Amino acid sequence: MSALDRISVERFRDDFEAAQGRPVARDERVALAVSGGPDSMAMLALAHAAFPGQVVAATVDHRLRVASATEAEMVAAWCDAAGVAHMILTVEDAIGAVAVQARARERRYALLLRWAVESGAKCLATAHHADDQAETFLMRAARGSGVAGLAGIRALQTREVSRPVGDSGTVFDVWNVAVVRPLLHWRVAELRALAVAQGLPFVDDPSNADDHYDRTRFRALLRTTPWLDPAQIAKSAAFAAEADSTLREIEAWLWRTRKVVPVGVDDPDFQSWLDIADLPRELKRRMCRSAISLVRTVNGIVRPAFDDSTNIESLLDALEAGRSATQAGIMVSVKGNVWRFAEEPPRRSV
Incomplete structure (x- = not known):
């Protein structure tokens, strides 16, 4: 050699x-x-x-x-x-x-x-x-x-x-x-x-x-x-990966410190309550994705499809305006600074 x-x-x-x-x-x-x-x-x-x-x-x-x-x-x-x-x-x-x-x-x-x-x-x-x-x-x-x-x-x-x-x-x-x-x-x-x-x-x-x-x-x-x-573009991707890793650590910390345990709720394990209304939009976006994914998993929801590439901007727009909205089978409602994520209720038949 x-x-x-x-x-x-x-x-x-x-x-x-x-x-x-x-x-x-x-x-x-x-x-x-x-x-x-x-x-x-x-x-x-x-x-x-x-x-x-x-x-x-x-x-x-x-x-x-x-x-x-x-x-x-x-x-x-x-x-x-x-x-x-x-x-x-x-x-x-x-x-x-x-x-x-x-x-x-x-x-x-x-x-x-x-x-x-x-x-x-x-x-x-x-x-x-x-x-x-x-x-x-x-x-x-x-x-x-x-x-x-x-x-x-x-x-x-x-x-x-x-x-x-x-x-x-x-x-x-x-x-x-x-x-x-x-x-x-x-x-x-x-x-x-x-x-x-x-x-x-x-x-x-x-x-x-x-x-x-x-x-x-x-x-x-x-x-x-x-x-x-390509080498310089690959460096930019590496910097983005580093930033994403840091944001994920922040997200994990927020899950520990911003999760609300509601009083008098019958099925708290099937919902997520998060005090995130005052966070920057990117952190709201990440917390929303994680909450939606978690509630879908515990409730066995697989349709419609939902992953990290799913656009949730209209959901965030509604929540920041104080309005409830649905995404991927999950109803998200606003109660003060707390956003509640739960399975979307069945639609009423006409």
């Missing part, structure tokens, strides 16, 4: 441990999601060198293209030659033709996270890089995302994996898996150059050039606009 390669490996090891927030133990298993593209193959080679004997890899065959099975076998062959345990995970149910990338991502992570647990790994690394981060930032900015959205791809996320115990269907074992992105400070061009220099096999997914997808159009914008520096 050349001196340059050693520098790359040491850089990767440092970035991996920084993203994970702790050193990698010598007996720890490191699970990698490897698609067969140049970035993920570069990650595979770097991880194999940085954590020898500890790496396991998996490739998901989404069955969206005829060549996908062959590409997965290509990764398997490299791993076999390198002495890296590898598994091909196949999406069994059809993904369909609507929201293809989102549905493929959902199935991919479900398979990979379950495989990581079964492999004995506490972390799963993906090959998202600085260019991916810049594309994500621009896509979300164009859609009017707030701080949480502009934070983009997180270096570390904790995902929960559950499996049923026995045949009851009601008792589950639960594991936490750290999803790690160690390449967020690496450019796609240097990863490709590393893959070429090391003679790694790789394929370019044709969907990456399909302008039917938003990401492809933003990728082309970055490629044809030299003054849009």
Whole structure:
């Protein structure tokens, strides 16, 4: 291995441990999601060198293209030659033709996270890089995302994996898996150059050039606009992530200090009462989202859909004006400085 390669490996090891927030133990298993593209193959080679004997890899065959099975076998062959345990995970149910990338991502992570647990790994690394981060930032900015959205791809996320115990269907074992992105400070061009220099096999997914997808159009914008520096945009996403993390800590503190315990309420556990009327709008927004999500969960409400991207500005407008309003099956009413979140009552039939 050349001196340059050693520098790359040491850089990767440092970035991996920084993203994970702790050193990698010598007996720890490191699970990698490897698609067969140049970035993920570069990650595979770097991880194999940085954590020898500890790496396991998996490739998901989404069955969206005829060549996908062959590409997965290509990764398997490299791993076999390198002495890296590898598994091909196949999406069994059809993904369909609507929201293809989102549905493929959902199935991919479900398979990979379950495989990581079964492999004995506490972390799963993906090959998202600085260019991916810049594309994500621009896509979300164009859609009017707030701080949480502009934070983009997180270096570390904790995902929960559950499996049923026995045949009851009601008792589950639960594991936490750290999803790690160690390449967020690496450019796609240097990863490709590393893959070429090391003679790694790789394929370019044709969907990456399909302008039917938003990401492809933003990728082309970055490629044809030299003054849009992906590395600098990725830094902005990192600053947004830091700000979002701080706001989440403030939100957690507010939950502890601003939650009201009402007297004489029969079902307080199925409601949330929060003294938040005097807070800045961004904190109201965050507290409202959390309260709505909590009350929906305890009441078993799943429709309509609600997540961090759902627009709640009209709800906030009404509440700040002292008017009750509903959102996602939850009625929010104003009583002085306290906002009450409860399941929306059934509508009266005419």
